[in-house]
Amino acid sequence: xxxxxxxxxxxxxxxxxxxxxxxxxxxxxxxxxxxxxxxxxxxxxxxxxxxxxxxxxxxxxxxxxxxxxxxxxxxxxxxxxxxxxxxxxxxxxxxxxxxxxxxxxxxxxxxxxxxxxxxx
Amino acid sequence: xxxxxxxxxxxxxxxxxxxxxxxxxxxxxxxxxxxxxxxxxxxxxxxxxxxxxxxxxxxxxxxxxxxxxxxxxxxxxxxxxxxxxxxxxxxxxxxxxxxxxxxxxxx
Numbered sequence: 087x088x089x090x091x092x093x094x095x096x097x098x099x100x101x102x103x104x105x106x107x108x109x110x111x112x113x114x115x116x117x118x119x120x121x122x123x124x125x126x127x128x129x130x131x132x133x134x135x136x137x138x139x140x141x142x143x144x145x146x147x148x149x150x151x152x153x154x155x156x157x158x159x160x161x162x163x164x165x166x167x168x169x170x171x172x173x174x175x176x177x178x179x180x181x182x183x184x185x186x187x188x189x190x191x192x193x194x195x196x197x198x199x200x201x202x203x204x205x206x
Numbered sequence: 207x208x209x210x211x212x213x214x215x216x217x218x219x220x221x222x223x224x225x226x227x228x229x230x231x232x233x234x235x236x237x238x239x240x241x242x243x244x245x246x247x248x249x250x251x252x253x254x255x256x257x258x259x260x261x262x263x264x265x266x267x268x269x270x271x272x273x274x275x276x277x278x279x280x281x282x283x284x285x286x287x288x289x290x291x292x293x294x295x296x297x298x299x300x301x302x303x304x305x306x307x308x309x310x311x312x313x
Contacts, residue, residue: 131242131250131293131304147301148207181249190297192240194261196249 088112090120090182090197097203098172105168106200108182115163116140119185121193122156122167126178134180136189137165145189172204208232208296212305218313225281227308229294234274238298241270241279244307245290253292254279284310 093107108120122134135146139158146156158165165182180200183193209232219225229239237257242250252261254270257277267282281288289312294305 130307131295133302133304145300149301186255190238190300190302192252192255192295192297193242193250194252196251199249 088184088195090184090195092180092182092197092200095201095203097205099206100171100173100204102172102204103168103170104172104202105166106180106202108165108167108197110139110163110165110184113184116160118187119189119191120158120165121183121185122154122165123181123183123193124150124178125181125199134167136185138189139163139165172202174204174206176202177204178202207301208235208299208303210294210296210303210305212292212294212308214308215306216309216311218311219284220313221284221286223284223313225284225288225310227279227292227294227310229272229277229279229305231275231277231296235296235298237273238296239270239272239277240295240297241268242293242295243288243290244293250293281310 089111091109116139119136121136124132134150137144137156139160144156155168182197184195185191186194211230213228239257241254244250258270269280291307291309
């Protein structure tokens, strides 16, 4: 069974750093792109970027380029999303997803989401 | 970026109704469109890809159509489990983009 299991909810202060994780199982982790999607409270879905675990090739949405870093450790089948300096506007639910086959494909499996709250 | 516009934003319907949601792209995306269902507090779930291909396990009352810039998601007979928010998603080109969502509410 394909599963993406994300790390737990986080409460942080503005300016703090954070890394959240997404562990894949039940499939060939290095063969499928992983995407990150943001959902701000009460709002829609926003694509942040993708990474290919096989070679760590990453592509970012222009809206998120320079704001976050997507990385992967294929030895432990885990993808990461990190911030060096959080802002209140980063408060959101973050989902990791598996991309169907190629880098441009629908998202067939989703993690349960990681809620990030940034507040002073 | 390709803009995706869904209509309506909210839809009130009754069990058994036929429901149609429209998604328009700001430029042609051929058939590179997916539809997702999201229930409160849950991750989205893929319903349809390539505009009209139903995912395994998705009830046949869901169907998708369209190509180019105009697409529809139809629920033939609305069931209680279908009250949720629906999103379209273009994956023709990066950055991939989503519609703003359509909330299907109980009338």
